[in-house]
Amino acid sequence: MNLQEKELLALQALDTELGQLATELQGLDRGERVERALAQRKAKQQAAEKRLANLESEQRASELELKALEEKKHHESRRLYEGRITATRELQALQMEIGSLDRQRQRLDDQILRRMEEIATTRATVAATTEASQEAERALKVMRRRYDRESTRIQGLIAAKQPERDSIASRVTPDVLRRYEEIRRRNHNIAAVRIQNGACGGCRMKVGSNVYRRMQTQDSYVFCESCSRYLFLPEEDAT
Ligand SMILES: [Zn+2]
Structure with missing residues (x-):
């Protein structure tokens, strides 16, 4: 035979x-699922960071506005107490102006307080989403290391068998x-x-x-x- x-x-x-x-x-996990999770977490983190930056900038603007209002009120109050204005109508107008400035300041104060709470909440969100992103990054690193190790091992086994395979095939x-x-x-x-x-x-x-x-x-x-x-x-x- x-x-x-x-x-x-x-x-x-x-x-x-x-x-x-x-x-x-081929079946080795390359970490695609963790990669997608990381991208989603990063997006949430960036959205929170952006929201925080916007809130802080709005807060700075409100604080400047408040300062300007206070200066204006101080100025108007001084005019009132200096006693140079004596006409009743003018005095009433000035008092009304001061009252209006007070109300504006009150509204601004409320706004600043509410925003402070929002800023605190958003800071917590930034911290939580940053932590979640870092966790996914660490998981991805572990998976990639495992993939590299496993693929190197399997490729090594394949490479080791190839010469024997070639030698048998050459005899057929x-x-x-x-x-x-x-x-x-x-x-x-x-x-x-x-x-x-x-x-x-x-x-x-x-x-x-x-x-x-x-x-x-x-x-x-x-x-x-x-x-x-x-x-x-x-x-x-x-x-
Ligand atoms: Zn058959």
Whole structure:
């Protein structure tokens, strides 16, 4: 028998292992989910920071306005108590002006107080969202380190197996190898199987007795009638 059963099955065993490693590599968590969470948390943090900056700037403006109002009131009060204005109508007008300034100041005071509370709340939000962002950053770092470590390990295993795979493949007749590769591409990485419990080891279809006979008597490759993979006798029957 010049069938390359041993080589093809050894090649298949290696390709199966390499395929599993490739799947494992592909399935590694690169941290995309944590990356998305981080982006969302960063956006919330930035929104809170922006809101805080706006509130603080509004507060500074209100405080300046308050100061100006107080100066104006001080000025008008001095005019009132200096006693230079004696006309009743003018005095009344001045008192009304001072009253109006008082009310404006009261409104501004209230506004400043309310905003102080808002600023305190927003500062707490900034602190909480910053903490949440940092937590996601730390988690992402851990995941990336784990991914790097795992992918390096798997790539190392793949690289270590490749020379053996190349060496076996180089011993297989080119036509046979070409067909093997073609079947493997089409059939989920499996191209050469033994019969197991009377069925194809690839697709589990029962192997007919005529196929069995052909395998035992002929000196040529037999392919599964259902999945067209290279078919070999069970280990105990193999010669
Ligand atoms: Zn089959």
